Amino acid sequence: MATSVLQTVLLVLALLLCISSAEYLTVDSFINHSQSYDGGLCVNLVEPCGYTCSEHTIQTKDGFLLGLQRVSSSIVNLELQSAPPVLLLHGLFMGGDAWFMDSAKQSLGFILPDHGFDVWVGNVRGTKWSHGHVSLSERDKDFWDWSWQELALYDLEAMLRYIKSETSSKVFVVGHSQGTIMSLAAFTQPDIADLVEAAALLSPISYLDHITSKFVLNLVQMHLDEVSFSSLIQIYVNLILEVSYIKIFFTGTWITGNTSIKHEEVFCFPFLLFFSAFTRPRLIIDDIYAVLSDILTNIIDLACDGHVDCSDMLASITGENCCFNSSRVDFYLEYEPHPSSLKNLKHLFQMIRKGTFARYDYGSLKNVLQYGQTKPPSFDLGQIPESLPIWMAHGGNDALGDVIDVHHTLSELPSKPNVLFLENYGHIDFLLSTRAYEDLYGNMIRFFKSCGMSRSS
Incomplete structure (x- = not known):
């Protein structure tokens, strides 16, 4: 979905x-x-379309076991060229299947390998394509004690380190919505940013205080x-x-x-x-x-x-x-939605209420115990390396990734990202548009190729 x-x-x-x-x-x-979901994402969605796919399991620093799929195209011989790795990061209540929901000519998970990229599909903790925890059961309260903060600082880091160990290359990152929150927060950490060659952010979000959906605001x-x-x-x-x-x-x-x-x-x-x-x-x-x-x-x-x-x-x-x-709603519903944590929702709602891009707010007393200060520390977008190439695409009809909030994000970045603005695009179009290749994916691929298709250590 x-x-x-x-x-x-x-x-x-x-x-x-x-x-x-x-x-x-x-x-x-x-x-x-x-x-x-027997057999994994590869068997269910990728291999039936004629693409090569392998399943991987990685472990985060806090013990979560994440599913990671590697996808390549049958029409591109990756052994004869240097194929840069690309990591795809899905959104909230989704899994890696989100990148394969439309036809092979419309879905980014298929388009990228056809253009010579070594595609890796991320699945954050708690989703159906990930594999639990080294010691915790899903029945344990502690298993769900996380928000997008942990997804950024633990899950994304583990994915990037594993891909680099397998490819000896820095990684191109593509995120949509929650995947962009993870990316922007993670890139403020020098040791994580150093693993990334370039990033493409679809419906980029770091601030949420100008969303225009009355329905969402009522929920908050x-x-x-x-x-x-x-x-x-x-x-x-x-x-x-x-x-x-x-x-x-x-x-x-x-x-x-x-x-x-x-x-x-x-x-x-x-x-x-x-x-x-x-x-x-x-x-x-x-x-x-x-x-x-x-x-x-x-x-x-x-x-x-x-x-x-x-x-x-x-x-x-x-x-x-x-x-x-x-x-195609019926087909989307065969795979979506995926579980997430209540704490993750609380963190997102905090962002809307407070207009901040910060760590999880436990309240003044617990914040002191957790962070050594009464307010949660902000993720400082100014700490993202100016040398990190960033490409963004956002839409004029996106009621969640509002234009004002996107400009707020841009104003705090040290670099000047390449920005594609599509006036008639809503939030979903950036993932499931039937015109996605013509309108934005082609542009994104050209950006990646301009950053260098050869592997960099």
């Missing part, structure tokens, strides 16, 4: 609001819905990321164990079996369901989580199966997308 910082969360939330078209939903049909103001989930446990248990049908009334009450749910619970339920199911709060056991995941996916499938034009709903949240192929 479409990918982003906040983009995917908002897409899912928007689609949940589309359930008005379905008067009755059976629990049995939810439970029977399943997705298969409601503080749903700080809500207690304990009051919902009985609702979920009733839903899964006792209820055969759910009837939705828009008179202010949901009827589930013999249980009446208050109006305010009705209003928040789709949002709380999302946060619960895809950020794995520790109060919900894994068996219930598994069912909730299926319920959410089936709600989305049902809502967008001819009942309502959910692309219009999505546009009202993330910005109008000129070239998003809405006919």
Whole structure:
């Protein structure tokens, strides 16, 4: 599904609001819905399209085991040329599959190897293509104690070091949305920036305080990321164990079996369901989580199966997308969304509320214990090396990566990045546009080639 910082969360939330078209939903049909990830990303998405793909597992400094795929093209003989490695970094609630969602001529994960690049596909901790932790189980609270801060300082560093060890080369980095937050934060660290040859940032984000989506702003103001989930446990248990049908009334009450749910619970339920199911709060056991995941996916499938034009709903949240192929939503839903942590959402919402690009805010007292100061330290974009070539592409219709925020980012960088502005592009277009190669990927590839196609130590 479409990918982003906040983009995917908002897409899912928007689609949940589309359930008005379905008067009755059976629990049995939810439970029977399943997705298969057996065999890994290579077997599922890359090799069937005729590309060579190998699976790798790497370990971060804090013990997470990440899946990393290496992709090459059958039409380019990489042994006869020096192929620079490129790392693709996905967005929030996504995995590396996001780069292969459209045809081989439209998906960047296929286009880059066809142009002679040695493509590596990153999957951050907690996603379905990664492989857990050396000692923690997904049932452990500590397994989910991270935000994009750790993705930048641990996951991205581990990916870059592994790729350099395998290729003896610095790495080109491509990020979309959350992938750009990771990149910009990581590049402020000299030891990480030294591993990078150049970077291309799609819908670049380091500041989020000028987003224009009223829907997102309402979510932030409601503080749903700080809500207690304990009051919902009985609702979920009733839903899964006792209820055969759910009837939705828009008179202010949901009827589930013999249980009446208050109006305010009705209003928040789709949002709380999302946060619960895809950020794995520790109060919900894994068996219930598994069912909730299926319920959410089936709600989305049902809502967008001819009942309502959910692309219009999505546009009202993330910005109008000129070239998003809405006919492929069913296919996207076979792979998206992926889990993330509640702490990650909290960190993103902090950025919106405070207008900062900083480390996670634990509150004054814990900040002193964690950072030695009452406020979390900022990621200083001025510390990104001026010598690091950067290319950016952003859109005039992007309601999440707002133009003002992009200019704020640009003003703090020591270098002058190459910038491509597409007036009619929304947030999703930078990943799933049917015209992506003509409009931006070709430009990005020329930028990379201008930085040097030969390996550099």
